[in-house]
Amino acid sequence: MAIADGNGNGTGASRLENLLRELDRILKQPYAFDVFKADSVNFGVLTTYRQTWESQSYQVGDLVTTMPLAPKEVQRYTTRRVDKRSRAKKEVDDNLRTQRTETADTGRAESEIVEKASKKTNFQLTANESFGSDETMKVTAGQLVAGSQEKESQNTKRTFNENVRKSAQEYRQQHRTEIDTTSSTEFEETTFREIQNPNDELAVTYLFYELQRTYRLSERLQGLAPVALVANEVPAPDAIDDSWLVAHDWILRRAILDDSFRPALDYLTKSFVGAEVNIAILESNAEAQKKVVEALGEQVRAQKGILSAYERDVLSAVQNLGSSEEQQGLIDIVKGIFDPFGIAGTSDTGAVDAAQLMVDYAKETRDRAERERARLLDQFTLAVSALQLAIDKLSVAVREHYDNVAAIDRLRVHVKDNILYYMQAVWSHEPPDQRYFRLYNIDVPMVELTSDSVMVEVMRDGGNLTDDLLDREVGAVELPLPETTIVKRKLADLADLDQVLGFKGNYTIFALKENNYLTLRMMQEYLEVGDDLVLRDPDEFGELTVEELTELAACLHHREPERFKERSARIRAALVEKLASPRAGSDLVIVPTSSLYIEALVGTHPLLEDFKLIHRALDVKKVQADVRHQELENLRLARRLFAGKDDDPDIDKKIVISPGMPLAVDTE
Structure with a gap:
């Protein structure tokens, strides 16, 4: 239903x-x-970019806490870090079902039937006869006949019927499932610190900030490789x-x-x-x-x-x-x-x-x-x-x-x-040999050249703004489509099937053993042909950061002001485009740390009373006088030194003994 x-x-x-x-x-x-x-097989190029993290200075982050201290106050604190993870799971399924049925039936029937029949017949016959009269002779005769018949019968029947029926039934069902899972991990780290205010009359407030580290992040084109994409x-x-x-x-x-x-x-x-x-x-x-x-x-x-x-x-x-x-x-x-x-x-x-x-x-x-x-x-x-x-x-x-x-x-x-x-x-979990023998025999149509070279004409071209700022001479050529033919080759002859570079959709990416016409055609924007074959980013400002572009513009302005004036609009547009681009070239990354930065904020008002402040001022003057006295004493000593007196002026008693001179003995 x-x-x-x-x-x-x-x-x-x-x-x-x-x-x-x-x-x-x-x-x-x-x-x-x-x-x-x-x-199915396709061809492409795999570009590799490398990120560089250049360490910069530290900086202060958010304020974490403050600690005010009175003069000469000492505060001891303990940092206790406890990481305790406990997981307890207990599942109890207890199903108890008890059914008990007990029936007791006792039947006892005892009957005694007494049937007694008594039949008794009594009869008596009396006859009286009289002959004569009273005056003459009178004869009287009597006859008595009596009879008794009794019949007695007794039928006794005793019936005893006892029926005992006792039925006991008990049904017990118990199902108990208990699952107890306990997992505990505990980590404890304790650090004892002591901070004091060394001043006698000034309060200090310690500020604790989060310490942060800055990095300069830049990205450059690192590698370029031709690849084959095989569909799975x-x-x-x-x-x-x-x-x-x-x-x-x-x-x-x-x-x-x-x-x-x-x-x-x-x-x-x-x-x-x-x-x-x-x-x-x-x-x-x-x-x-x-x-x-x-x-x-x-x-x-x-x-x-x-x-x-x-x-x-x-x-x-x-x-x-x-x-x-x-x-x-x-x-x-x-x-x-x-x-x-x-x-x-x-x-x-x-x-x-x-x-x-x-x-x-x-x-x-x-x-x-x-x-x-x-x-x-x-x-x-x-x-x-x-x-x-x-x-x-x-x-x-x-x-x-x-x-x-x-x-x-x-x-x-x-x-x-x-x-x-x-x-x-x-x-990715397929064994390499199994993957190789699954793909090696695939026929791949290839575009191959029938001629080794073509005639081109190099034309002078002003190039882009980067070439102009770097003062590079560039030229442009038109490459005509050469004569080609389509041939079929086995995939194992073209790609390294033992090394998987990655996946794209249902494509598996393999490195090509050598370039072909199609991959070379796709790579031409990444290659700078000169005395040496150099890898370059096809993005006009891909290899320059905002700072580097600004520095080049400043150099041009310092070296050729007129030329800078002509290209100032293009430079400004390039800077705006570079700042708005997701690939800015470099960026400043702030990484928080687990450390703290401490700064002391000293109070401006002393906490001593006027008498002690005056006494403290007199103590300062006394110290100043002692300093002046010591300076004068140093001048006096210097003067003695220039006069040729190099003895110690602080000697209390000096005894000179010369030959032939009588000795005086102090008897006291």
């Missing part, structure tokens, strides 16, 4: 069907770009199916653009076939269990009908028993009237006992049917539980399978949208 929302879109199974149909339609759409026919086969959009993904899964795992596609790829390569087989097994299991439930249901219904029939048999037997007892009672009454002495014997025909036996048999048969019905109901309950379990397992497997099927189709759409990227990854 399909359910539609307010917009008319289907939900449930119809939404899945629409989703899969839409994905299939997207996969069948052609590519939004053109691809070249497989094994690209699969059609509808050919990107499950088998294609399986065939290239090991390459897709390495080159996948988004990790969200990896589970679909893993499911396709590892679990898809097993999931299909598992679903088929679960379906057959559920179908078999369904048949068991249906068979048990039929048996329960049949047993119910049998039990109803046995109930009717019990009722009929009870009715027969009542009818037999009623007939036996009537017979006994009639016999008691006509045969009071029991001469004809007993009147019991045994019909009541037979009817009672039929009742007992019918009840026992009904009880057996009831027990069989209970047993079938227990089995039916177990079968229903097993069927529900099979259906649950099947639904989980089907849900997971179709979720992954949709994910696989999503992967197919992703590969189709990025087919050139993934095909280039596939081609």
Whole structure:
């Protein structure tokens, strides 16, 4: 049954069907770009530019933080860098289902039937006869005849019937899946620093800036090489199916653009076939269990009908028993009237006992049917539980399978949208020998010259502005198309198939072993023919930076002012064009670093009180006086030196001893 929302879109199974149909339609759409026919060959030139990073000076970046310090204040700080990455994933799926059924049925029937029949007949006959009269002779005679007949019978029947039925059923299902993944990486770096303010009266604020490094970036044409481009086969959009993904899964795992596609790829390569087989097994299991439930249901219904029939048999037997007892009672009454002495014997025909036996048999048969019905109901309950379990397992497997099927189709759409990227990854993993033997025998039409030379006339040409600024003499020639012919040569003779230079679309780029007419024709704008063959950029200002162009213009202005005046408009236009061009020739690149730049901002107002400031000024004057005194003392010493007095003037006592001079001894 399909359910539609307010917009008319289907939900449930119809939404899945629409989703899969839409994905299939997207996969069948052609590519939004053109691809070249497989094994087609083209020629081209490969230009190589080299970037030069010239280190410049450092500069200050953004302000990071400030640190104000009072006079003589010392601040110690610790830089602690902790990089801790912890990833914990725990998934617990616990499904516990317990079903317990216990039935206890005890039936006990005990009956004692005592049937006692007592038949007693008493009769007495009295006869009195009298002859004569009272006056004469009177004879009186009496006769008494008495008789007693008693018949007593007792029938005792004891019936004991006990039925115990106890059924216990317990069903326990437990499914527990626990996944615990823990990954921890910790890096710690600690740095201790101390910053102080050495001033006694001035506050200082330290400014911390981000330190940046500047580079001068320039780009120049470095190399030029002729190449051959060989087209590879690209699969059609509808050919990107499950088998294609399986065939290239090991390459897709390495080159996948988004990790969200990896589970679909893993499911396709590892679990898809097993999931299909598992679903088929679960379906057959559920179908078999369904048949068991249906068979048990039929048996329960049949047993119910049998039990109803046995109930009717019990009722009929009870009715027969009542009818037999009623007939036996009537017979006994009639016999008691006509045969009071029991001469004809007993009147019991045994019909009541037979009817009672039929009742007992019918009840026992009904009880057996009831027990069989209970047993079938227990089995039916177990079968229903097993069927529900099979259906649950099947639904989980089907849900997971179709979720992954949709994910696989999503992967197919992703590969189709990025087919050139993934095909280039596939081609790059192809073994070189295999690639060589796949391509070596391709026939390539070549344009070859039938003559070795042509006559040309060199014409004087003023050249461009760069040639004019560099004072180069240039000439122009017209190259006529020489006589050519088309020949076919093998690709292995033209290109180096063992070395892949790169890819362009579905083209693989190989280096040519030698130039041909077409590649030489394409390279003529890059070659400067003179005494030597020089590689040049076809861009007029491609090899000059803005600074170099400005310097050339300044040199021209200094050397030939009149000539500069004539070309000033062209120079100005060239500078504007160079500044607006994406290839400016050079650029200044600023690269942030992980270092800091510190600058001290000293306060302008002292923090000492007036008394201390005056005392500090007097201390300064005292020091100045000491300096002047020392300067005068130095002058005096210099004067002594010029006077020939080279002794030490700071000696407190000097003793001179000469020959023949008496010694004076100080006795004190």
